[in-house]
Amino acid sequence: MRWLVLLLSLLPALMGAGLADPAASQTRLDEIVKTGVLRVGLTGDYRPFSQRDASGSYSGLDVDMAKNLADSLGAKLEIVPTTWGTLLPDLQAGKFDVGMGGISITLARQRVAFFSDPVMRVGKAPIARCTDKDHFATLAEIDRPGVKVIVNPGGTNERFDREHLKQAQIVVFPDNSHIFDELAAGHADVMITDAVETKLQQKLHPELCAIHPDQPFDFGELGYLLPRDTAWKLYVDQWLHTSVGNGTWGRLLATYLGN
Template structure:
């Protein structure tokens, strides 16, 4: 018995050094460690999703997500590099290490979570409808569009597309590569409505009040998160703590008001 107890005691005393070595190895493989070593945070997004990320008149990418990314890099003490990526290839680009984090207004879904991990939600939104002005007063609720006589525009690969097919199965659904392409169809009358995220639709309706009508009541509820590669608890832990801190110190609220409660920035954005 004494020999057994002695062996267990020796093992217990040796365990901390073994655990520390294991933790150090995991840390050295962490994306966060690589970012600090490189001196640069690479953020993947797709410019065109107002007010999260879009280009100003000088061609610079600006927006709510961009300000958050800039704050992340500043907190880490590194430079920021924005990697503009097509939406339908943005998860594969993250997985093949084209950038370190996906920070582009992505809805957390079980299907996406099979491929990547998400931070805690940093904002909650919902799907709404932008109508061609000719339907003002005729259509007052998204459910009325569930009719074969209506054509619904959506952006390919988005939760707006999924929501339109789920809630409006009887309508004709047409996919487009970008939000701009879809909305041009609505404004020109070739599509009756556009189903997309509430923040974007709110801003767009403010830009073109004579051409579109916003049914602003969301008919879905969606949490957006920052995407990272699997198997990286250190990076995920840092991101969640970063988010908690900027909410606690009021920085998050200031950025939210800048981009979602004020449209002054619209004058600096290309049409």
């Protein structure tokens, strides 16, 4: 019985310790509501999700969604610049509360972070100048000596290329905002990226053609990147569910993608 007496004697102290540190139960959701600021990480180089112009202003589908999320919290939106290569380190360093802007859901990212429910199904597909589109329909046709495959660094596009291409030349171009201009100018032969992006870029660059975007090389989904905080993830998922249900998401898709 001595152990029971000891436990009962320690119980008030244990309970007091828990009550003395209310911050221990604070979630990211609580912090955002308390500070009145929602910090959203965006690369600003991936149309139609986010694009940063010369003045530093951001626009795009996920910029509008970020504003909607901030409004739902009664918070001010603060955009935090990030890159594809530093996306996870920036999240883990606490630089932003949610990463948006066309982020692929991967198991590697899932090991250290949470994702929202998927917002869009995608997959990797090629895009090339329309005069060459019949030459790059398959990975075998792309992965040939002398073929230049252009790619932006640090993200799933580069990871896909390095995993599947062994003979083609992979040309890393650092500025994702102008990478399709490079392709159109003939400085590379083909690019492999998310199918949704190929559909948009062929509208912005009439000389480029998306190649079988409705039959991509692989399966992929986009989502919002979150810290490992269950309460915050549940809130974002419910907000996203509501945004789809009330038509907000569909209207933005129509605005930025035309379908």
